[in-house]
Amino acid sequence: MQASRARLFKEYKEVQREKVADPDIQLVCDDSNIFKWTALIKGPSETPYEGGVFQLAFSVPEQYPLQPPQVRFLTKIFHPNVHFKTGEICLDILKNAWSPAWTLQSVCRAIIALMAHPEPDSPLNCDSGNLLRSGDVRGFQSMAKMYTRLAAMPKKG
Amino acid sequence: MDQKEQSSSDSCPICLSPILQESYLDQCFHKFCYNCILQWAKFVPSRHSSQQSFVKCPLCKRKSSSIIYEYDGNSFQQHLIHQNSETSDFFTRAHKYRLQCYYVESGNAIDNINIMRYWKSYKYRQPNQWLYSWVSREIQALLQEKDVDIIVHHILGVIDSWRRNEQKGCKISPELKQEEFKRIVADAAKPFLRGRTDRFVNELEMFVASALNIEAYDKVYINHLGWKIPEINDGDDEELEDHDPLVPLLSFSDEDIDGTL
Numbered sequence: 001m002q003a004s005r006a007r008l009f010k011e012y013k014e015v016q017r018e019k020v021a022d023p024d025i026q027l028v029c030d031d032s033n034i035f036k037w038t039a040l041i042k043g044p045s046e047t048p049y050e051g052g053v054f055q056l057a058f059s060v061p062e063q064y065p066l067q068p069p070q071v072r073f074l075t076k077i078f079h080p081n082v083h084f085k086t087g088e089i090c091l092d093i094l095k096n097a098w099s100p101a102w103t104l105q106s107v108c109r110a111i112i113a114l115m116a117h118p119e120p121d122s123p124l125n126c127d128s129g130n131l132l133r134s135g136d137v138r139g140f141q142s143m144a145k146m147y148t149r150l151a152a153m154p155k156k157g
Numbered sequence: 158m159d160q161k162e163q164s165s166s167d168s169c170p171i172c173l174s175p176i177l178q179e180s181y182l183d184q185c186f187h188k189f190c191y192n193c194i195l196q197w198a199k200f201v202p203s204r205h206s207s208q209q210s211f212v213k214c215p216l217c218k219r220k221s222s223s224i225i226y227e228y229d230g231n232s233f234q235q236h237l238i239h240q241n242s243e244t245s246d247f248f249t250r251a252h253k254y255r256l257q258c259y260y261v262e263s264g265n266a267i268d269n270i271n272i273m274r275y276w277k278s279y280k281y282r283q284p285n286q287w288l289y290s291w292v293s294r295e296i297q298a299l300l301q302e303k304d305v306d307i308i309v310h311h312i313l314g315v316i317d318s319w320r321r322n323e324q325k326g327c328k329i330s331p332e333l334k335q336e337e338f339k340r341i342v343a344d345a346a347k348p349f350l351r352g353r354t355d356r357f358v359n360e361l362e363m364f365v366a367s368a369l370n371i372e373a374y375d376k377v378y379i380n381h382l383g384w385k386i387p388e389i390n391d392g393d394d395e396e397l398e399d400h401d402p403l404v405p406l407l408s409f410s411d412e413d414i415d416g417t418l
Contacts, residue, residue: 003172006172006174007171007172007173007174010172010173010174011173014173063200065171065172066196066197066200067200099213099215099216099218100170100171100193100197100215101170101171101215101216103173
Protein backbone atom coordinates (compact mmCIF):
# COMPACT_ATOMS: atom_id res chain seq x y z
CA MET A 1 0.00 0.00 0.00
CA GLN A 2 2.71 2.40 1.05
CA ALA A 3 4.91 1.33 -1.85
CA SER A 4 2.16 1.83 -4.40
CA ARG A 5 1.32 5.24 -2.99
CA ALA A 6 4.95 6.33 -3.14
CA ARG A 7 5.31 5.06 -6.64
CA LEU A 8 2.12 6.77 -7.84
CA PHE A 9 3.31 9.99 -6.29
CA LYS A 10 6.53 9.68 -8.30
CA GLU A 11 4.49 9.16 -11.42
CA TYR A 12 2.37 12.16 -10.55
CA LYS A 13 5.45 14.34 -10.34
CA GLU A 14 6.79 12.90 -13.58
CA VAL A 15 3.51 13.60 -15.34
CA GLN A 16 3.58 17.23 -14.17
CA ARG A 17 7.07 17.55 -15.58
CA GLU A 18 6.36 15.82 -18.89
CA LYS A 19 3.02 17.36 -19.73
CA VAL A 20 4.54 19.38 -22.52
CA ALA A 21 6.62 16.48 -23.78
CA ASP A 22 3.74 14.25 -24.89
CA PRO A 23 0.91 16.31 -26.34
CA ASP A 24 -1.12 13.18 -27.13
CA ILE A 25 -1.59 12.15 -23.51
CA GLN A 26 -3.07 14.03 -20.62
CA LEU A 27 -3.03 12.13 -17.36
CA VAL A 28 -4.94 13.51 -14.43
CA CYS A 29 -5.06 12.17 -10.93
CA ASP A 30 -8.29 12.24 -8.97
CA ASP A 31 -8.28 15.12 -6.48
CA SER A 32 -8.91 12.98 -3.46
CA ASN A 33 -7.70 9.50 -4.42
CA ILE A 34 -4.28 8.78 -5.85
CA PHE A 35 -5.46 5.30 -6.94
CA LYS A 36 -7.94 6.79 -9.41
CA TRP A 37 -6.73 8.47 -12.56
CA THR A 38 -8.23 9.54 -15.84
CA ALA A 39 -6.43 10.12 -19.09
CA LEU A 40 -7.31 11.90 -22.27
CA ILE A 41 -5.60 10.48 -25.31
CA LYS A 42 -5.67 11.70 -28.87
CA GLY A 43 -6.68 9.26 -31.57
CA PRO A 44 -3.58 8.48 -33.63
CA SER A 45 -3.31 10.09 -37.02
CA GLU A 46 -4.09 8.10 -40.16
CA THR A 47 -6.54 5.95 -38.25
CA PRO A 48 -10.29 6.22 -38.05
CA TYR A 49 -9.79 7.62 -34.55
CA GLU A 50 -7.89 10.67 -35.78
CA GLY A 51 -9.29 13.90 -34.46
CA GLY A 52 -11.03 12.22 -31.54
CA VAL A 53 -10.16 12.59 -27.91
CA PHE A 54 -10.75 9.47 -25.83
CA GLN A 55 -11.12 9.30 -22.12
CA LEU A 56 -9.65 6.42 -20.13
CA ALA A 57 -10.34 5.52 -16.52
CA PHE A 58 -7.55 3.99 -14.44
CA SER A 59 -8.13 2.09 -11.27
CA VAL A 60 -4.84 1.26 -9.61
CA PRO A 61 -4.65 -1.79 -7.31
CA GLU A 62 -2.91 -1.64 -3.94
CA GLN A 63 -0.33 -4.11 -5.20
CA TYR A 64 0.72 -1.75 -7.96
CA PRO A 65 3.23 -1.83 -9.63
CA LEU A 66 3.41 -5.58 -9.08
CA GLN A 67 -0.12 -5.76 -10.44
CA PRO A 68 -1.23 -3.85 -13.54
CA PRO A 69 -3.71 -1.00 -13.30
CA GLN A 70 -7.24 -1.61 -14.57
CA VAL A 71 -7.98 0.58 -17.52
CA ARG A 72 -11.09 1.07 -19.57
CA PHE A 73 -12.37 3.47 -22.17
CA LEU A 74 -14.98 5.88 -20.87
CA THR A 75 -15.46 7.20 -24.39
CA LYS A 76 -17.32 4.91 -26.70
CA ILE A 77 -15.00 3.43 -29.31
CA PHE A 78 -15.42 0.93 -32.12
CA HIS A 79 -12.31 -1.20 -31.92
CA PRO A 80 -11.84 -4.99 -32.04
CA ASN A 81 -9.99 -5.11 -28.72
CA VAL A 82 -12.26 -2.82 -26.74
CA HIS A 83 -15.59 -3.97 -25.34
CA PHE A 84 -18.23 -1.82 -26.94
CA LYS A 85 -20.37 -1.52 -23.83
CA THR A 86 -17.96 -1.61 -20.89
CA GLY A 87 -14.87 -0.09 -22.50
CA GLU A 88 -12.78 -3.01 -21.24
CA ILE A 89 -9.48 -3.33 -23.09
CA CYS A 90 -7.86 -6.55 -24.25
CA LEU A 91 -4.15 -5.87 -24.10
CA ASP A 92 -1.49 -8.33 -23.02
CA ILE A 93 0.53 -5.84 -20.98
CA LEU A 94 -2.54 -5.19 -18.84
CA LYS A 95 -2.69 -8.91 -18.08
CA ASN A 96 0.03 -11.57 -18.31
CA ALA A 97 2.68 -9.48 -19.97
CA TRP A 98 2.55 -6.78 -17.33
CA SER A 99 5.87 -5.58 -15.99
CA PRO A 100 6.35 -3.24 -13.05
CA ALA A 101 8.55 -1.09 -15.26
CA TRP A 102 5.44 0.12 -17.09
CA THR A 103 3.92 3.37 -15.89
CA LEU A 104 0.47 4.85 -16.33
CA GLN A 105 1.99 7.08 -18.97
CA SER A 106 3.52 4.18 -20.88
CA VAL A 107 0.26 2.24 -20.60
CA CYS A 108 -1.42 5.18 -22.36
CA ARG A 109 1.18 4.98 -25.10
CA ALA A 110 0.53 1.24 -25.45
CA ILE A 111 -3.20 1.91 -25.77
CA ILE A 112 -2.57 4.50 -28.47
CA ALA A 113 -0.45 1.92 -30.27
CA LEU A 114 -3.27 -0.61 -29.93
CA MET A 115 -5.69 1.89 -31.49
CA ALA A 116 -3.39 2.17 -34.49
CA HIS A 117 -2.78 -1.59 -34.71
CA PRO A 118 -5.87 -3.60 -33.76
CA GLU A 119 -5.54 -7.32 -33.10
CA PRO A 120 -8.71 -8.70 -34.70
CA ASP A 121 -7.82 -12.26 -33.65
CA SER A 122 -8.48 -11.63 -29.98
CA PRO A 123 -11.60 -9.50 -30.19
CA LEU A 124 -13.70 -8.11 -27.39
CA ASN A 125 -15.86 -6.45 -30.00
CA CYS A 126 -16.75 -9.27 -32.38
CA ASP A 127 -18.52 -7.14 -34.94
CA SER A 128 -15.50 -4.97 -35.29
CA GLY A 129 -13.14 -7.96 -35.31
CA ASN A 130 -15.19 -9.77 -37.91
CA LEU A 131 -15.15 -6.83 -40.28
CA LEU A 132 -11.37 -6.75 -40.18
CA ARG A 133 -11.00 -10.52 -40.33
CA SER A 134 -13.23 -10.76 -43.36
CA GLY A 135 -11.09 -8.11 -45.01
CA ASP A 136 -13.70 -5.39 -44.97
CA VAL A 137 -11.26 -2.66 -43.95
CA ARG A 138 -13.47 0.03 -45.44
CA GLY A 139 -16.49 -1.15 -43.49
CA PHE A 140 -14.49 -1.24 -40.30
CA GLN A 141 -13.01 2.19 -40.87
CA SER A 142 -16.28 3.86 -41.62
CA MET A 143 -17.91 2.39 -38.51
CA ALA A 144 -14.94 3.38 -36.36
CA LYS A 145 -14.90 6.85 -37.87
CA MET A 146 -18.58 7.29 -37.27
CA TYR A 147 -18.29 6.42 -33.59
CA THR A 148 -15.26 8.69 -33.27
CA ARG A 149 -17.37 11.54 -34.63
CA LEU A 150 -20.33 10.67 -32.45
CA ALA A 151 -18.53 10.08 -29.19
CA ALA A 152 -15.00 11.41 -29.27
CA MET A 153 -15.28 14.79 -30.93
CA PRO A 154 -16.51 17.98 -29.38
CA LYS A 155 -19.95 18.88 -30.64
CA LYS A 156 -19.88 21.76 -33.00
CA GLY A 157 -22.02 24.77 -32.33
CA MET B 158 17.37 15.36 -21.94
CA ASP B 159 20.75 14.53 -20.46
CA GLN B 160 19.41 15.22 -17.06
CA LYS B 161 16.52 12.91 -17.60
CA GLU B 162 18.67 10.03 -18.76
CA GLN B 163 20.87 10.45 -15.79
CA SER B 164 18.01 10.35 -13.36
CA SER B 165 16.48 7.30 -14.96
CA SER B 166 19.72 5.34 -14.84
CA ASP B 167 20.01 5.95 -11.12
CA SER B 168 16.44 5.18 -10.24
CA CYS B 169 14.82 1.81 -9.84
CA PRO B 170 12.41 0.96 -12.68
CA ILE B 171 10.02 -0.58 -10.15
CA CYS B 172 9.68 2.09 -7.46
CA LEU B 173 11.01 4.96 -9.62
CA SER B 174 13.02 6.15 -6.61
CA PRO B 175 16.78 6.16 -6.19
CA ILE B 176 18.04 2.61 -5.94
CA LEU B 177 18.40 1.15 -2.46
CA GLN B 178 20.67 -1.88 -2.08
CA GLU B 179 21.68 -2.08 -5.70
CA SER B 180 20.87 -5.49 -7.17
CA TYR B 181 21.25 -7.06 -10.58
CA LEU B 182 19.61 -9.88 -12.45
CA ASP B 183 22.18 -12.48 -13.39
CA GLN B 184 21.43 -12.59 -17.13
CA CYS B 185 20.89 -9.01 -18.24
CA PHE B 186 22.41 -7.13 -15.29
CA HIS B 187 19.56 -4.68 -15.18
CA LYS B 188 19.63 -2.80 -11.93
CA PHE B 189 16.92 -2.58 -9.25
CA CYS B 190 16.45 -2.06 -5.53
CA TYR B 191 16.95 -5.38 -3.80
CA ASN B 192 13.53 -5.29 -2.18
CA CYS B 193 11.74 -4.22 -5.35
CA ILE B 194 13.10 -6.99 -7.55
CA LEU B 195 12.71 -9.55 -4.78
CA GLN B 196 9.06 -8.62 -4.38
CA TRP B 197 8.53 -8.92 -8.11
CA ALA B 198 10.23 -12.31 -8.16
CA LYS B 199 8.00 -13.50 -5.34
CA PHE B 200 4.85 -11.95 -6.70
CA VAL B 201 4.91 -13.45 -10.18
CA PRO B 202 4.82 -17.15 -9.20
CA SER B 203 2.00 -16.40 -6.78
CA ARG B 204 -0.15 -15.63 -9.82
CA HIS B 205 0.70 -18.89 -11.51
CA SER B 206 -0.02 -22.30 -10.18
CA SER B 207 3.35 -23.69 -11.15
CA GLN B 208 6.44 -22.66 -9.29
CA GLN B 209 9.12 -20.98 -11.29
CA SER B 210 12.84 -20.99 -10.80
CA PHE B 211 13.43 -17.78 -12.68
CA VAL B 212 12.31 -14.18 -12.76
CA LYS B 213 11.63 -12.29 -15.96
CA CYS B 214 13.39 -8.97 -16.10
CA PRO B 215 10.81 -6.16 -15.92
CA LEU B 216 12.82 -4.27 -18.51
CA CYS B 217 13.93 -6.85 -21.08
CA LYS B 218 11.98 -10.02 -20.14
CA ARG B 219 15.09 -12.16 -20.07
CA LYS B 220 14.88 -14.95 -17.55
CA SER B 221 17.30 -14.79 -14.66
CA SER B 222 17.62 -17.43 -12.00
CA SER B 223 19.17 -15.26 -9.33
CA ILE B 224 19.47 -11.76 -7.96
CA ILE B 225 22.96 -10.47 -7.33
CA TYR B 226 23.33 -7.97 -4.52
CA GLU B 227 25.76 -6.47 -2.04
CA TYR B 228 28.40 -6.27 -4.72
CA ASP B 229 31.34 -4.36 -3.24
CA GLY B 230 33.93 -4.80 -5.97
CA ASN B 231 35.21 -8.13 -4.69
CA SER B 232 32.33 -10.19 -3.49
CA PHE B 233 28.59 -10.34 -3.80
CA GLN B 234 25.56 -12.12 -2.44
CA GLN B 235 23.21 -14.12 -4.57
CA HIS B 236 19.56 -14.84 -4.03
CA LEU B 237 18.28 -17.82 -5.96
CA ILE B 238 14.78 -17.47 -7.30
CA HIS B 239 12.45 -19.84 -5.59
CA GLN B 240 14.94 -22.26 -4.18
CA ASN B 241 12.99 -25.45 -4.23
CA SER B 242 14.68 -28.23 -2.33
CA GLU B 243 12.40 -30.88 -3.79
CA THR B 244 13.32 -30.23 -7.39
CA SER B 245 16.85 -28.91 -7.39
CA ASP B 246 19.22 -31.78 -7.83
CA PHE B 247 21.87 -31.05 -5.27
CA PHE B 248 19.90 -29.35 -2.54
CA THR B 249 18.70 -32.33 -0.56
CA ARG B 250 16.62 -32.47 2.57
CA ALA B 251 19.85 -32.79 4.48
CA HIS B 252 20.99 -29.47 3.07
CA LYS B 253 17.70 -27.95 4.00
CA TYR B 254 17.98 -29.19 7.55
CA ARG B 255 21.49 -27.81 7.86
CA LEU B 256 20.36 -24.45 6.55
CA GLN B 257 17.48 -24.45 8.99
CA CYS B 258 19.92 -25.07 11.82
CA TYR B 259 21.42 -21.69 11.14
CA TYR B 260 18.11 -20.05 11.80
CA VAL B 261 17.93 -21.64 15.22
CA GLU B 262 19.75 -20.08 18.14
CA SER B 263 22.92 -22.03 18.75
CA GLY B 264 21.87 -22.28 22.41
CA ASN B 265 23.49 -24.73 24.73
CA ALA B 266 25.93 -27.37 23.68
CA ILE B 267 24.89 -30.85 22.70
CA ASP B 268 25.15 -33.18 25.68
CA ASN B 269 27.29 -35.90 24.19
CA ILE B 270 29.76 -33.57 22.58
CA ASN B 271 32.44 -32.25 24.86
CA ILE B 272 34.25 -29.56 22.95
CA MET B 273 36.85 -28.74 25.57
CA ARG B 274 37.84 -32.37 25.89
CA TYR B 275 38.50 -32.39 22.16
CA TRP B 276 41.06 -29.67 22.62
CA LYS B 277 42.51 -30.87 25.91
CA SER B 278 43.01 -34.37 24.61
CA TYR B 279 44.70 -33.19 21.39
CA LYS B 280 42.17 -34.98 19.27
CA TYR B 281 42.46 -32.17 16.78
CA ARG B 282 45.80 -33.60 15.71
CA GLN B 283 43.93 -36.36 13.97
CA PRO B 284 42.49 -35.46 10.60
CA ASN B 285 38.76 -36.00 10.43
CA GLN B 286 37.91 -38.23 7.51
CA TRP B 287 34.38 -36.91 7.15
CA LEU B 288 35.32 -33.27 7.25
CA TYR B 289 35.42 -32.83 3.49
CA SER B 290 31.89 -34.11 2.96
CA TRP B 291 30.64 -32.24 5.96
CA VAL B 292 32.12 -28.87 5.06
CA SER B 293 31.03 -29.40 1.49
CA ARG B 294 27.44 -29.98 2.47
CA GLU B 295 27.52 -27.11 4.93
CA ILE B 296 28.80 -24.62 2.38
CA GLN B 297 26.37 -25.89 -0.25
CA ALA B 298 23.53 -25.41 2.20
CA LEU B 299 24.60 -21.95 3.25
CA LEU B 300 25.37 -20.60 -0.20
CA GLN B 301 22.62 -22.63 -1.88
CA GLU B 302 25.05 -23.39 -4.59
CA LYS B 303 26.23 -26.70 -5.93
CA ASP B 304 29.77 -26.06 -6.96
CA VAL B 305 31.59 -25.09 -3.79
CA ASP B 306 34.75 -27.19 -4.23
CA ILE B 307 37.09 -24.24 -4.33
CA ILE B 308 35.78 -22.86 -1.07
CA VAL B 309 35.88 -26.26 0.62
CA HIS B 310 39.44 -26.91 -0.55
CA HIS B 311 40.43 -23.51 0.66
CA ILE B 312 39.02 -23.99 4.13
CA LEU B 313 40.34 -27.54 4.49
CA GLY B 314 43.74 -26.47 3.17
CA VAL B 315 43.96 -23.82 5.83
CA ILE B 316 42.99 -26.34 8.51
CA ASP B 317 45.48 -28.91 7.23
CA SER B 318 48.40 -26.56 7.17
CA TRP B 319 47.45 -25.32 10.63
CA ARG B 320 47.46 -28.90 11.89
CA ARG B 321 50.82 -29.63 10.29
CA ASN B 322 52.42 -26.57 11.79
CA GLU B 323 50.89 -27.33 15.12
CA GLN B 324 52.58 -30.70 15.39
CA LYS B 325 56.02 -29.18 15.13
CA GLY B 326 55.70 -28.18 18.70
CA CYS B 327 55.19 -24.84 20.37
CA LYS B 328 53.21 -25.67 23.43
CA ILE B 329 50.32 -23.38 24.12
CA SER B 330 47.25 -24.03 26.17
CA PRO B 331 44.30 -25.88 24.62
CA GLU B 332 42.22 -22.74 25.04
CA LEU B 333 44.62 -20.72 22.94
CA LYS B 334 44.86 -23.54 20.47
CA GLN B 335 41.09 -23.54 20.14
CA GLU B 336 41.05 -19.80 19.71
CA GLU B 337 43.73 -19.95 17.05
CA PHE B 338 41.89 -22.67 15.18
CA LYS B 339 38.64 -20.77 15.17
CA ARG B 340 40.36 -17.63 14.02
CA ILE B 341 42.07 -19.21 11.03
CA VAL B 342 38.90 -21.03 9.96
CA ALA B 343 36.90 -17.83 10.32
CA ASP B 344 39.44 -15.93 8.25
CA ALA B 345 39.27 -18.55 5.54
CA ALA B 346 35.48 -18.72 5.48
CA LYS B 347 34.56 -15.08 6.00
CA PRO B 348 34.81 -13.90 2.36
CA PHE B 349 32.20 -16.50 1.43
CA LEU B 350 29.97 -16.80 4.46
CA ARG B 351 30.18 -13.28 5.84
CA GLY B 352 27.64 -12.87 8.61
CA ARG B 353 27.33 -16.59 9.11
CA THR B 354 31.03 -17.20 9.51
CA ASP B 355 31.15 -17.35 13.31
CA ARG B 356 28.24 -19.71 13.51
CA PHE B 357 29.78 -21.88 10.83
CA VAL B 358 33.05 -22.05 12.76
CA ASN B 359 31.18 -23.12 15.87
CA GLU B 360 29.25 -25.74 13.94
CA LEU B 361 32.44 -27.05 12.39
CA GLU B 362 34.13 -27.23 15.76
CA MET B 363 31.18 -29.09 17.18
CA PHE B 364 31.24 -31.56 14.32
CA VAL B 365 34.93 -32.39 14.61
CA ALA B 366 34.67 -32.52 18.39
CA SER B 367 31.85 -35.02 18.15
CA ALA B 368 34.12 -37.50 16.39
CA LEU B 369 31.00 -38.84 14.74
CA ASN B 370 30.40 -39.49 11.09
CA ILE B 371 27.88 -37.29 9.33
CA GLU B 372 24.95 -39.61 9.62
CA ALA B 373 25.43 -40.17 13.32
CA TYR B 374 26.12 -36.52 13.92
CA ASP B 375 22.92 -35.50 12.16
CA LYS B 376 20.94 -37.84 14.33
CA VAL B 377 22.47 -36.47 17.50
CA TYR B 378 21.99 -32.93 16.32
CA ILE B 379 18.38 -33.33 15.28
CA ASN B 380 17.68 -35.12 18.48
CA HIS B 381 19.21 -32.26 20.38
CA LEU B 382 17.04 -29.73 18.60
CA GLY B 383 14.03 -31.87 19.23
CA TRP B 384 13.00 -31.72 15.60
CA LYS B 385 10.97 -34.41 14.03
CA ILE B 386 12.60 -34.97 10.68
CA PRO B 387 11.95 -38.55 9.71
CA GLU B 388 14.97 -39.96 7.95
CA ILE B 389 16.50 -36.94 6.36
CA ASN B 390 18.86 -39.27 4.61
CA ASP B 391 16.39 -41.47 2.74
CA GLY B 392 15.64 -41.26 -0.95
CA ASP B 393 18.26 -39.99 -3.30
CA ASP B 394 20.42 -38.59 -0.61
CA GLU B 395 23.62 -40.27 -1.74
CA GLU B 396 25.90 -38.00 0.11
CA LEU B 397 24.80 -39.40 3.38
CA GLU B 398 24.36 -42.99 2.36
CA ASP B 399 27.95 -43.24 1.25
CA HIS B 400 29.23 -43.09 4.75
CA ASP B 401 30.09 -45.94 7.00
CA PRO B 402 27.98 -46.70 9.99
CA LEU B 403 28.92 -45.13 13.24
CA VAL B 404 32.62 -45.67 13.92
CA PRO B 405 33.96 -43.53 16.72
CA LEU B 406 37.46 -42.28 16.34
CA LEU B 407 40.11 -43.71 18.57
CA SER B 408 39.79 -41.84 21.78
CA PHE B 409 42.69 -40.94 23.95
CA SER B 410 42.48 -40.36 27.60
CA ASP B 411 44.47 -37.50 29.00
CA GLU B 412 46.97 -39.89 30.52
CA ASP B 413 47.75 -41.53 27.20
CA ILE B 414 48.63 -38.20 25.69
CA ASP B 415 50.73 -37.09 28.58
CA GLY B 416 52.58 -40.36 28.41
CA THR B 417 53.58 -39.90 24.79
CA LEU B 418 54.83 -36.40 25.18
